[in-house]
Amino acid sequence: MHEMSMALEIGRIAEEKLGERSPQLVTVAVDVGDDAGVEPANLEFCLEAVFAVPPFTGARPAILRCAGDVLRVAYLEVDDGCPDD
């Protein structure tokens, strides 16, 4: 299933955005269009598998359904270890 290829690519994008600082990744939100050619439940399953190992351990996927053929990493939520304001 191609969702695993896409999950791996989402992981690569997340890792690239995090950079070398490597804050704790909490959430990876992905926009998935109705016509994106992706089965959202399959993608979520694959992302959970990708996030089960470092450097993503503990992260969870958030699938954001939308219209069209959009398939993109929307945002990351990270815990950078700093205390709350």
Next chain:
Amino acid sequence: MAVRTIEVRERVMARNDALAAQVRARLAEHDIAAFNLVSSPGAGKTMLLERTLAELGEELDIAVITGDVQTQNDADRLAVHTSRLVSAVVTGGACHLDALQIMTALDAIDLDHTRLLFIENVGNLVCPANWDLGEASKVVLFSVTEGEDKPLKYPSMFQRSSQAVMTKTDLLAHVPFDIDLAMKNARHVNPDLEFFQLSGLKGDGMESWFEFLRASVRAAGSVV
């Protein structure tokens, strides 16, 4: 803990598409026409290529990249029909080829002496639809032993293809397949599809396919 949000807004396919653009540019630099053959397993991609290589392999300097989940059986079958390299990509479980695999495979092909490149994708009517490999167009095959409603069931693949090759027409007398209905269904999802009807096994209908390939090579900038 302080959770903060990092906006990303990056297309998941962006990296593959960038690599596909590089493949496309590299092929254009060498005036090579390239087609990505896609279909369900067993629709006749390898048989079509066997016939095509046997007839036009030398005339059009054809190179082939084959993709399979396991084995290089297709590459071995095709190698019988050409002295040129048939490059096998074993995906090791992945259900499609990607642009990086094609970029890598091109390194093993003598591009200066190639005018037509076929990429035989993994047999699958779903996954390869999303992946641009740098081809001029996707060519979707479907055989008369499949249902007429295949285009309706797998619209994305038919929408993203420019040509549809209906294969195994020698079996039309033996199977309840309405070829006009199949074409109507395909046109319903993609009105611009160009059709070919042929039998790779018997050779019926191959000439119009061959003419299409010759014209494509001419259009890519080569002189036939």
